[in-house]
Amino acid sequence: MGAYDAAVIESTANPRIKAIRRLHTAKGRREAGRTLIEGPNGLEALRSGALRPTDILLLEGDMDTAAYASAVGVQAAVVSQDVLASASDTMHPHGPLFVVEIPALGAVRSRPTVCLVDVADPGNVGTIVRTAAALGWDVAVHGSTADPWSPKALRSSAGATLRVSVAISSDPPADASSAGLASVALVVAGGSNPRPSELPVLLLVGSEAHGLPAAMVHAASDAMTIPMSDDVESLNAAVASALAMYALGGGAFFGGSQ
């Protein structure tokens, strides 16, 4: 099936387009169990991951996406720029757009895992997921952490969310214990210097504004602080998480099953 065998949608009121627009909100994504991923990076991420899209929109002439749709057996729809703009979560979409099912989030496993505790900014969440995927870490989310499956977080992850194991943790230090992981709280001051860990680690990363809850730092096996200037400097949350993962792993990539 080539691009020109695809359906053509010319109205923003088309039910298929309306169903996609509902995925712009957290409520809509939760109800549908689906989200959006867009652009050439989205296509790249889907090609190299295990998820299959359930719907695809493309602009006329986008042969790459048409070939991919054909390969995975999804009937794509060719849409106008206006319809794409209506379906897209971005301001100036160039297509393509994919709908994917949000995988069921599992439990914390016995692997190096970065646990996001109330991390508020979707860009930081996505960037941390991207770093975790590149360095071979799992991801866990806790509390009020921004949805890693929102289109904005997915964009910042460069699609890495499709390739990484994401767990939900209701009690991170306890979950670490059950999984045989050391829990390490990343704190802005007062923790020990980063060093490679002998055990796999559940790394706890707190909110940009308030850090980790004191009780969670207290319950963790250890606390770690990145050495920094004495000025009032602090690090971006995604940068601090990256340095912590890198240091705990001794600079190594952790391969392993997804």
Add this chain to the structure above:
Amino acid sequence: MGAYDAAVIESTANPRIKAIRRLHTAKGRREAGRTLIEGPNGLEALRSGALRPTDILLLEGDMDTAAYASAVGVQAAVVSQDVLASASDTMHPHGPLFVVEIPALGAVRSRPTVCLVDVADPGNVGTIVRTAAALGWDVAVHGSTADPWSPKALRSSAGATLRVSVAISSDPPADASSAGLASVALVVAGGSNPRPSELPVLLLVGSEAHGLPAAMVHAASDAMTIPMSDDVESLNAAVASALAMYALGGGAFFGGSQ
């Protein structure tokens, strides 16, 4: 001088407000040699840095900023929310707003320095400056790198741009050589594993889309690659730069004169 001794500006057509609005564009900043920094983070950054603002806008009742204006001898202006919104670079400003002179950018010094080569995203530029300040590195800019003094880059730097040495480099490997620095190209594949460097380093970081120019990689003393998953993963430019600085420094903070 308290807040209520300050001037009061009620019109968005006031010449002082118009002069501030011109700083929203690169051209306006270049012509004036000034830029804007906003919000409580801006105040914090100015308090802990060496720069003095040349103008200050605040909302009525902002006693912190009024006290700071008094301490540094600047006659602040109390403005309405409408006037603040007109002067501000942000969508929903809460004040205060400071005008600062952009320092003359110097030459590369004999200190660990991260050199941004065509880094396009102001958020990445600001985040890299923030990391450099926290880890004690200087910053250099080359080519089409986004202006580190734009309001957006300043915000992402959390004001660290006010506290770090920023140089312009027209030929980074040659400048490294003159300053007695090893030049290390950060490349996505094919470089050696990160390790602490014996010499201080000029770390070359390329554009998000295209990396470093091949000729510059060739001219550098060494090339370095962060170990990553075999998938098509890549790291965010600010994260990759942070890991490289951290690894080259052996995890240490480099103190030193600004």
